[in-house]
Amino acid sequence: MWAHLGWQDIKQRYRRSVIGPLWITISMAVTCTALGLLYSQLFNQQLSVHLPYLAVGFIIWGFIGNCINEGSEVFISNEGLIKQLPAPVTIHVLRLLWRQVLFFAHNLVVYFVLLLIFPKPLTLLSLLAIPAFAVLALNGAWVILVVGTISTRFRDIPPVTQSVVQLMFFMTPIVWNYDEFKTNSNPAIAERAQLAEINPFMHFLEIIRQPMLGSPIAWHHWLVVGVITVVGWALALVVLRNYRSRVSYWV
Numbered sequence: 001m002w003a004h005l006g007w008q009d010i011k012q013r014y015r016r017s018v019i020g021p022l023w024i025t026i027s028m029a030v031t032c033t034a035l036g037l038l039y040s041q042l043f044n045q046q047l048s049v050h051l052p053y054l055a056v057g058f059i060i061w062g063f064i065g066n067c068i069n070e071g072s073e074v075f076i077s078n079e080g081l082i083k084q085l086p087a088p089v090t091i092h093v094l095r096l097l098w099r100q101v102l103f104f105a106h107n108l109v110v111y112f113v114l115l116l117i118f119p120k121p122l123t124l125l126s127l128l129a130i131p132a133f134a135v136l137a138l139n140g141a142w143v144i145l146v147v148g149t150i151s152t153r154f155r156d157i158p159p160v161t162q163s164v165v166q167l168m169f170f171m172t173p174i175v176w177n178y179d180e181f182k183t184n185s186n187p188a189i190a191e192r193a194q195l196a197e198i199n200p201f202m203h204f205l206e207i208i209r210q211p212m213l214g215s216p217i218a219w220h221h222w223l224v225v226g227v228i229t230v231v232g233w234a235l236a237l238v239v240l241r242n243y244r245s246r247v248s249y250w251v
Helices: 002-013 022-042 047-071 079-084 090-117 124-153 157-171 178-182 187-198 200-212 220-250
Strands: none
Touching (some): 022 047, 022 090, 047 124, 047 157, 079 220, 090 124, 178 187, 187 200
């Protein structure tokens, strides 16, 4: 049911459109190209290196940011269904998650085009991107559930969430290269770049981006992600057990 609803969301959004969901890919391609051209010049980096780095980061961030932003309103926006349909609240969580997975799949077209233009040294380790995305989606589910439940009770949370996500976009190595900043000859810049290690979003980015770009795998990112996954799902199960019956009253 949730898979059908998620697919219908996309069809409804692009109803009567000539090229339909391809607008998702076109929009992502234009944005990545514009930002890549700009920031490669600002940071004095080769376009062949920086554009794929930025594009992959932007594609992954699109999934993360949308899960958080739309997740904060997942129950509020489905008020009618929740009140009329006696279904588990997890259906709405999985519906949103599936929709974001479909958006992510559309945006991967940009990545494959860039691979043709700027080939990368991919190896068997590059296949790690697949389980890495599965782990990201698993975390997306608990984030949607927790943030959505809290936002349903406290309606001031969604705008706060959107502001935080926008801020974290600039603090996460998406348009700027973490490795380049970390090895910068200026000690102040290198020291501040290392602060990115305390940013949980960076670790989720890197477990996918490193294999997709054929970069060496830094396994400590997987360790951090594993801890966050366990703690996050423990929190989500507590929220689900104690508050799932109240969601229909809060909306």
